[in-house]
Amino acid sequence: MARILVGLSGGVDSSVAAALLVEQGHDVVGAYMKNWVNDEGIPGECPWEQDIQDALAVAKTTGIEFRVIDLVDEYRARIVNYLIEGYRAGYTPNPDVLCNREMKFGVFLDYALEQGFDYVATGHYARRMDTPQGAFILRGRDPNKDQSYFLSLMRPDQIARAVFPLGDLLKPEVRVLAEKYGLPTARKKDSQGICFIGQVKMSDFLRHYLPDKPGNIVDTEGRTLGTHNGLHLFTMGQRKGHGVASPREGVAYVVVGKDVRRNRLILGYEDASTRGLYASRAVVGGISNTLAPLPARVMAQPRYRAKAEWASCEYLEEGKVRLGFDTPLRALAVGQVCAFYDGGKLLGGGFFESIEP
Numbered sequence: 143m144a145r146i147l148v149g150l151s152g153g154v155d156s157s158v159a160a161a162l163l164v165e166q167g168h169d170v171v172g173a174y175m176k177n178w179v180n181d182e183g184i185p186g187e188c189p190w191e192q193d194i195q196d197a198l199a200v201a202k203t204t205g206i207e208f209r210v211i212d213l214v215d216e217y218r219a220r221i222v223n224y225l226i227e228g229y230r231a232g233y234t235p236n237p238d239v240l241c242n243r244e245m246k247f248g249v250f251l252d253y254a255l256e257q258g259f260d261y262v263a264t265g266h267y268a269r270r271m272d273t274p275q276g277a278f279i280l281r282g283r284d285p286n287k288d289q290s291y292f293l294s295l296m297r298p299d300q301i302a303r304a305v306f307p308l309g310d311l312l313k314p315e316v317r318v319l320a321e322k323y324g325l326p327t328a329r330k331k332d333s334q335g336i337c338f339i340g341q342v343k344m345s346d347f348l349r350h351y352l353p354d355k356p357g358n359i360v361d362t363e364g365r366t367l368g369t370h371n372g373l374h375l376f377t378m379g380q381r382k383g384h385g386v387a388s389p390r391e392g393v394a395y396v397v398v399g400k401d402v403r404r405n406r407l408i409l410g411y412e413d414a415s416t417r418g419l420y421a422s423r424a425v426v427g428g429i430s431n432t433l434a435p436l437p438a439r440v441m442a443q444p445r446y447r448a449k450a451e452w453a454s455c456e457y458l459e460e461g462k463v464r465l466g467f468d469t470p471l472r473a474l475a476v477g478q479v480c481a482f483y484d485g486g487k488l489l490g491g492g493f494f495e496s497i498e499p
């Protein structure tokens with residue numbers, strides 16, 4: 143039996159995680175992290191009050207103590223600022239990945255350890271495996287739900303304190319368990335997108351913090367096609383929303399680059415030969431969490447909903463590698479997290495620092 147603090151988000155996954163730990167006989171306390179409150183009047187709703195009510199109801203049903211932990215200031219400092227500054231600088235931040243290292247297994251874990259807990263549990267679909275070399279993370283058994291990508295920046299000391307009760311389950315099985323335990327969240331819809339933004343649209347959130355910064359839209363030859371309201375409102379590979387019709391029938395215009403210096407959004411054809419759209423090489427830095435150096439051949443996953451692809455991997459310095467992809471990858475973005483795998487085993491992750499054709 144261990145003392146476990148389970149992160150109760152008010153969603154079905156963490157509810158079932160808590161119920162399973164109770165059934166396994168652990169000493170369990172549930173806690174909701176209050177990360178962000180929409181007190182600045184950004185359009186849209188933030189469902190945190192409802193989420194706390196739901197988390198409390200789950201704690202009651204499972205018979206565990208429930209706490210609300212106010213981490214609004216830490217979240218603002220560690221996640222919201224990173225998000226805003228990232229977009230301001232013209233790269234693509236990953237708040238959901240950082241949230242796990244900095245919040246759930248950062249300040250929340252620190253709180254748990256101070257309070258005498260042995261572990262922090264979450265409803266992530268991932269597995270922890272202990273070996274004589276240390277603990278590491280495996281992909282969750284459900285290939286549709288596997289969330290190990292989001293855990294790829296975690297350090298070994300954090301992984302050693304993490305419990306993922308849902309790792310061996312499929313999502314439909316989790317729903318069945320939620321009904322079986324009579325959890326009030328059994329039929330609650332899955333949450334979408336960024337952990338804290340909730341119902342607030344990312345574009346409204348960014349517009350609130352970053353003023354519009356109009357600039358030109360150009361093609362890969364530098365010819366002006368139109369204007370945009372800010373590079374931060376676009377993502378690499380984006381097809382819609384830039385307002386420029388493709389002159390070639392059946393071949394879309396997509397975002398293939400951001401020229402931050404000149405504040406220009408670059409569009410090109412959705413075509414393998416378009417400069418900037420596909421990358422064969424990339425530098426990934428800020429890798430601090432692997433138990434061992436990455437191997438010379440590694441599988442690299444550049445986004446949550448992407449396949450891991452084979453790449454050669456050469457160290458440039460401690461924590462920084464150059465990748466050479468066997469097959470060029472579409473729409474990579476500086477700032478995005480690249481997770482490294484050996485089959486189902488997560489080896490770590492880092493940030494794309496530069497991307498080359």
Ligand SMILES: Nc1ncnc2c1ncn2[C@@H]1O[C@H](COP(=O)(O)OP(=O)(O)OP(=O)(O)O)[C@@H](O)[C@H]1O
Pocket residue numbers: 148149150151152153154155156157173174175176177246263264265266332333337
């Ligand atoms: N505000 C929060 N307070 C406490 N724990 C949280 C909070 N947000 C997320 N977590 C924990 O992190 C896990 C993964 O978070 P994510 O936002 O990806 O949720 P999810 O996959 O929608 O799961 P859930 O159905 O539990 O909300 C959750 O299962 C939960 O254990």
